Structures are given as structure tokens and as C-alpha cells.
Amino acid sequence: MKEESPKAIFYALAANLGIAICKFAAAAFTGSGSMFAEAIHSTADCGNQLLLLFGLREARKPASPLHPMGGGREINFYSLLVALLLFFVGGAFSVYEGVHRLFAREPLQYAYVALVVLGVSVVLETLSLWGAVKEIRKSHPDKHLWRWFRETRESELLVVAGEDIAALAGLAIAFVAVLLTMVTGNPVYDALGSIGVGVLLMVIAWLVAREVKSMIVGESASPEVRRAIETHLRGRSEIRSIINMITLQWGRHVVVAVQAEMIDYASGRAMVDAINVIEADLQEAFPQVRWVFFEPDVPRV
Template sequence: MSSHSDGSTKAIFYALGANGGIAVAKFAASLYTGSGAMLAEAIHSLADCTNQVFLLIGLKEAKKPADEWHPMGYGRVVYFWAMMVALLLFFLGGAFSVMEGIKHFSHPEPLSNPVVALSVLGISVALEAFSLHGAMKEIRKIAQGKPFLRWFRETRQSELLVVAGEDIAALAGLSFAFIAVLLAVVTGNPVWDAVGSIAVGVLLMIVAVFIVREVKAMITGESAAPEVHDAIKSHIEARPEVEHVIHLITLQWGEQLMIAVQAKMRQQPSDAALVDAINAVEDSIQRTWPQAKWCFFEPDVVAGKD
């Protein structure tokens, strides 16, 4: 497995460990205090744990070798599991929290021991911050100095994108829940607790929509990241065998890359020499980008560049 995949796996285990402990604490606190916001957060953490298991399943399946029915392998299966995670985050995490908040809003109940709820939320913030720190550490290794939002839009690592999105939503949701419980204590009005549950749910659904949008683009078929696509084109045109690139297609296939090149080659003394020149260019591409498992090269004489 590549280092990128190793980094994603580390980030997932950071998140799974943090969310597992948080979910147990939140469920216990919600039962003890009767807090709707705390129950919403507990459901959120349980959904996150399930999400991380799905991502690990996706990474494992992506390693299966190519076969007769899947000649290009299973690399893109990670996109399917990432989409499942986003839908689970939306419906189980977000929609359930909103419904729970509406129920408590209609029939508000006083909190029995808000100190417990606030303590658990405070500890949860620390654990989620640890999880997000682990994800951001792995992101910084591969982002090449890009700002986070730009990396989020351009990354082709769906599993790391999902973990980062979940952690950010979790931290913001915990902040909402903490403020809601605190307001319920200070004002003596339990309606604030219900408002907090609804706010957490809406936040989760918004994050899920952003994740779905990005993963949808990956499932549809995206090129390599812009800087990788441009670097490949520059590399090809710098080769002495190539006059210029007419057209270049890169397709991200999970962690692997498919490259199709149409280029005008420099004059060669024979057909055999032309084949050798093409092979040399392909070998240089795959040495420079080992993830480029498939490289298809078509010599042509069409005028103009892409």
C-alpha cells in the first residue's frame, strides 16, 4: 500500500479510537441527564464510528488484485464507501438529530445533571481535537502547501476527505451542544437544549452535502490533481522523443492513475525506433509517477496542442 494510503489509514484509526470512547461517554451522559443535545451528539459519534469502519472496508477492498471482470482493479471502490459514509452522516447523524431536537422542542424536559453533560462534552472536544490533529497531520504531508479548502476541493483521497470533514463537523457540533446545554443551565429554559440538537443536525447535513458533492465528482471520474496533470504534461513535452503533446487524459482510479497520451513524435528512422521511443517515454512516466499503472500512448501528426 502506498504511503498516501498508509496516511489515510492512520487518520481513520485516530478517528475511530476517539469516536469510540466519545460515543460510550455521550450515551451514558444522555441517559443520566436526559439531554437531547447530548443524545444527538451520541448518535453522531456512533455514526462516525460506523463511518470509519466503512472506510477501512473500502481501503481493504481497494487492494484486491485485478481480475477478469475488473481488469483495472478495485481502486475506485473507496469512492462507493465514502458515499455510503456521507449518506449515513446525513441521515443517521443529521436528520435523526434534527428530529430528536424537534421532539424535545415540543416537549422540553429539564436537565437532571448538566454538570455531567458539560464535562463529557469538554472531554469530547479534547478527543475530537486529537483526531482532527491526526487527520490534518496526514493532510499536510500530501497537500504540498495548499490551503485546506483548496486541498478539500482538489484531493482525490476520498477517505481522508471524509475523515477531515467528519472531525471538523464533530468539533463544531460539540461546540454547539456545549453552548446549548450551558444556555439551558444559565437561563433555566430546557428549550435551548433542543435548539442545540437541531443545530448539530443541520450542521451534520451541511457537511454531508459538501462531502457528497466531492465524492460524486470522484465517482463520475476525475482527472489527476491539477498540479499532477500539469507536471505529467510538462514531463512528456520535455522528452527528446516528443515534439509536443496534442492531448492528455489522466484519470484517477482510487490510488492509481490511468494516463492516455496523444502526441506528435519527433521523426524516427524506422517503425521499430518509433516503438522504442514511445516505450521510453512511457517508462519515464511510470518511473516518475509509480501510481500510473496504465499508460496508453498514441503517436499522431494532428496540428495544434491541447
């Protein structure tokens, strides 16, 4: 697996910062609840990207007596924080704002300004999503997005892609809500748009949080990596059979524990030397494999 690349996060941060400024100005100018909900969403996203960058830095902590495998999994913790913030700050607040405006029925002014800002935001969010998809395609060129979402072990990229998809869908909802309000003169559509954006954000946040929680609990390496490692080991002439193999994703790195039946050796030292060669060769073939625990054994009848 490649080293941490924050490019997608920087794309998203730059896009959301510009979008948030435009949306707050448009919300103040037009009085649009949908626009204000979108502005809060973009502001929350900026904070989320800063959290992810901090998490990537923490994940590079070296091994210590307290954390013998380093801080690689810290990024999962910060990714979960981002998902929770997306749910509460982005989603719940947008729903609250929409419900409030259902009762307040505040008129929408200069709706065309809101539509222009939403259109510009769509362009910027599309560029941000393009940056995230570009990073995804570097390592998974043939995997469709939903399968990648379910199988990826890159929590920070998962969060960025989820945010961008939620943002684009939310912008579409807000655009339709403002347009309907402008055409009909009924501010209820604008309030419903804000509620719709909030519900969408909470659904996306829940999906992201579910995936990140699984990473925190402890997931194996991705299915294709695990299969490739097992195939590599089964092809070693020193190994008679693989009894059991466990992989564990640890941030950007992988832990491999192997229980295998070895061929006959003249001495224990000869077997140890053979195991050392197997481990070194495995780490050369799979640079992401940082730790290998190898146990020679015999199959239990």
C-alpha cells in the same frame, strides 16, 4: 501518490468510540437532547470509520477480467455511503430528536456532567482532527484546507476530515446549548442545540457527498500532478508536441492517455522502442501512474 494509510481512520475510530460511550452515559444521566444527538453522531461516526476501513481493503483488489483496472475506486463508493449515513443517521436523526424535545420540553438534569463530557470530547476530537491534518500535510504541506478539500482525490481522508470538523463544530453548538439551558432553566435551548447539530451535519455531509460523487463520476489527476506529468512529457526529446493528454484518477493510481507528435524515426519499430522508453520513464518519475496509453499522431489542421 502514497499508498493507502488508514492511520487517520484509526485515530478517528478510537476517538469516536470513547466519545460515544461517554456521551450516551451523560445523555442518560442528564436527559440532554443535545447530548443524545451528539452520542448518536459519534456512534454513526464509528460505523463510518469501519466502512472506510472495509472500503480500503476492497480497493486493494487486483485486476481481473471483469475489473481490468482493479478495485481502486471502490473506496469512493464506501466514502459516499459514509456521507449518506452522516446525513441521515447523524443529521436527520439529530434534527428529529431536537424537534421532539421542543414539544416534550423534558428538563435537563446535572448539566455540569454534560458540559464536562463535551469538554473531554472536544479534546478527543481535536486529536482525531490533528491525525487527519497530519496525513494531509504529508503530501500537501503548502495547500490550505479548503483548497485541499476541493482538489483532493483521497476520498477516505476527505470523509474523516469532514467528520472531524463537523464533530468539533457540533460539540461547540451542543456545549453552548447545554450551558444556556443550565443558566436559564429553559430546555428549549437544548432542543435547539440538537437541531443545530443536525443541520450542521447535513451541510457537511452534503459537501462531502458532492466531492465524492465527482470522484465516482471520474476526475482527472489533481491539478498539480497533471501539470507535472504534462511538463515531464513536453521535456522529452522524442516528442515534438503534445496534441492531447487525459489523466484519470483511479483510486490511488493514475491513468494517463497521451496523443503526441513524435520526431521522425527510421522505422516503426524505432518509434515503438522510443514510446516504451517514454512510458517507463514516466512511471518511474510518477509511481502513481500505473497505466499509460500512448498514441503517436500528427496534428489535425
